[in-house]
Amino acid sequence: IHPKEKVSGVQLVFTKLHAGGKFGQGNYEYSGGLHGVGASVTNALSEWLTVEVYRNKKVYKMSFHSRFNKRKNKIESGLPDGPLTEEPMSGNKKGSYIRFMPDANVFSETVFDLDTVEERLKQLAFLNRGVEITLIDERITMAEAKRTRMLFSTDEETENEEGEEGVENEEIIETEEVFEEQQGQQSLFAAFDQFASENEPYCVVFRFDGGISDYVKSLNDGKRRLYNIPIYHKTVKNDIQVEFSIQHTGEYRESMFSFVNNIPTPEGGYHEMGFRSGLTRVLNEYARSNGFLKEKDANFQGDDFSEGLSVVLSIKMANVQFEGQTKTKLGNTEARPAVEASVIEGFNAFKNVRGYKKVMEEIIKKAQGAAKSRIAAKTAKENARAKNSIDGLTLIGKLAACSGRKPELNEMFIVEGDSAGGTAKQARVRQFQSILPLRGKPLNVEKKKLAQILENEEIRTMISAIGAGIDPDFKLDKINYHKVIILSDADQDGMHIRCILLTFFFRYMRPLVNAGHVYIGMPPLYKVYKGDKVEYAYDDKELDEKIKIIGKGYQLQRYKGLGEMSADQLWETTMNPATRNLTQVTVEDAAKAERMITTLMGDKVEGRKEFLAKYANFNKRDAFIDKIEKTDKKEV
Incomplete structure (x- = not known):
């Protein structure tokens, strides 16, 4: 029982705003929350919510419901069904089990999207090395999932192939594990329950013993990597934990994913600024001290080192300040010098690794090519502006x-x-x-x-x-x-x-x-009409509905191109x-979009063939032909 509020801790957290653990001293070292309202708001927006807490060989239970108050003529949300109960249990199980149902009176859509949930859990497993996260969806079976969903490959299936068709046959540098922390058992890129039968609920386990280095490898799946093992470093600077992993590829664009306390920051912020300035500084120093840049040469620009670079940057810090409620950009200025110093420290440590010089030479050569392209692009931009x-x-x-x-x-x-x-x-x-x-x-x-x-x-x-x-x-x-x-x-x-x-x-x-x-x-794909009565259908499912509206005697037209419609019809x-x-x-998951674009629009043909072979339905019946045949038989 809370000494001041006189209610249980469970009830306090789930019914009172700003009662989150981040406001207590020593509860969490780092937190992604801003206001301590996550649990209480979830409860308030749920039709029902149940909590079970396992600790001290006991299980504590409490449930909440939303109810309509006739006297006040309004819905009251998140009300306790009763006090916290306590039961003994065997074993030393610890943790919390929370279930809730989104309130249909609040949300127009209450169905959870499996892809969205799965991508976020996979991301969290990358960011928290060695943590095992299990996702079970009782709405579909393992057999259905294997037929209809994109399943991730294992690390063994993503290795580079030298001389692959459509890719320059360039030497792939072999390096040892860059840091001891990267060694360990093979990471799991979506390990499906091997003991589950085809008819059991869909179950996937995420665990990445390589952490964010595995994240970088997954980003570069299907790309030509300039060195096989991502460069990785983890340290603490000024009470800020900094962890980064990078790997250069033969691509022309950068793929950077940054996080603060496991929260994605797609708009960047001071931590990304620190990373870029640190990387630019340390690589320019190497290029100049090793003769890649002569005395009269200008330094490389930051964008030169970013070409083809895949980065995952994860920092953890207290008193986070995001710019805006959406938490998409970090506003803590102290993050910049901490990350910059960490990058420099990481590359200094990398000097002691066998293969260091070869990797650095490849990075500088890539930057030299990028600098030439940058100058050419600048000329092209100037020409375009002139035109x-x-x-x-x-x-x-x-x-x-x-x-x-x-x-x-x-x-x-x-x-x-x-x-x-x-x-x-x-x-x-x-x-x-x-x-x-x-x-x-x-x-x-x-x-x-x-x-x-x-x-x-x-x-x-x-x-x-x-x-x-x-x-x-x-x-x-x-x-x-x-x-x-x-x-x-x-x-x-x-x-x-x-x-x-x-x-x-x-x-x-x-x-x-x-x-x-x-x-x-x-x-629209179809026009269904009879006399002056006209309906348009935008897909095969809607076609059936429109045919019912028009009724017997309908005529059917399929639009193959926009040019078949008149101006009035197009309007x-x-x-x-x-x-x-x-x-x-929209881009719900930038990393997933990155992989899809690389696979479907990139140079490698094999990736596209595999995708089409697995997910394209070449046996699908043409709905238009079906309707025409049906029309001919019934002579409508």
Whole structure:
């Protein structure tokens, strides 16, 4: 019983705001919470919640419910069903068991998404080396999971293959384990319960004895790695625990994932600043002292060392200050010098490892190539600016710009093909809708350097139209449109174009995606009609519903391309804000998106073949053919 509040600790934590353990002295060394309200808010937003605490050979139980108070005419949430109960138990089990049901009166969606939960638990297992996390989903069986879900490979299956088709046959450096802490038993990249039968609930166990080094390896799955063993270091500076792991690849972009007290910080912060400054400093010192940089040569820039670099940075500290309630950016200035010093210390320790010089030479060679590309890209940018300098000269005849001057109201449709682009121009509302037709397939940026990308006319046109530049200089507050809508045909070519454009936005306009400004337009697949009665269906399931609405005697048309629709039809089905279907593009898990883009859009063909062989349904019946056959038989 709490001496001041006169209730049990369980009741206090689950019913009183700001009662979290982070506010007590010595309860937690580090905490990701800000206000100590997680447990109490979860209880308040749940239809019911039960707690079991195991300690001192006893089990303590308490339950809570939400109830409708007739007298007050309102729902009262998180009320205790009774006092905390106590029962003896055998054994020395310790821990807590909490179950809850989200309240449907509060949330429109109360079903937990397995992919989201699984990715977060996997991430936590990476960040907490050796901790075993078990996920069980009783909604699906092991057999169903193996048929329908992407399962992760083991570490043994992700090793590099020298001379693989489509990849330069460059020597892969063999190094010993960089630090003793990396040694140990093989990590588990999703170990499924070997003893579970096909009909038992889905169960996966995450445990990574390599910790964040295993995280880096998973990020680089399918990429050509310049050295096999990630560089790893862990230390404490000024009461801040710093842990990082890095590995360079043959890619052109950086993949950086940072965390504070296990909380992802996708917008970075002072810890990322410290990492970049430390890495730039220590690598420039090596390059200069070993003759890679002559006396008159300028230092490499930070971006030169970032090309192809995969990084996981995890720090733990007290009194965390995030910028904004969403905890996406670290605001503690003291994190910068602590991380910078840790990076320098880590590379100094790396000097004692066999293979150090070979690894460092590969890193510097990569930076030399990146510096040349940077200079070429700068020239390409200047040329692009010159071409676009006279009132956006390259956009004339391409972009049908809207007349509105408020970006928050404006939207731009990127439309596949001149024909559909012309129809879209007729259908649009000029006040707030712009149309940018694409001629042919855009460039797949995953396989190109920035200088090559900026030479592509379609890419330059998109950059100019959006108006905010590209990473790393992308300025979100400069965008001309708060909705950038990809509008392509519903066939394979259209899907390929969507993938190519999404890859470009993810790689070079990530803030645009993260802010929720990228959408996919959803034109209908079918038109069901009889006389003046018309219904549009956007998928096969909806087709059945629309056929029932129209009734017997219906006629059916399938749209193969946007160009088959008139301007009125395109407006009504796809462009009218009141009636259209848009899918907002979001990135729930950047690491997973990174792996998918590398697999599906990268150089390695084998990865795509394996993905398609495993997940593509080549035996699916064509719903349109089924309906036509049905129509012919019944003569409707």
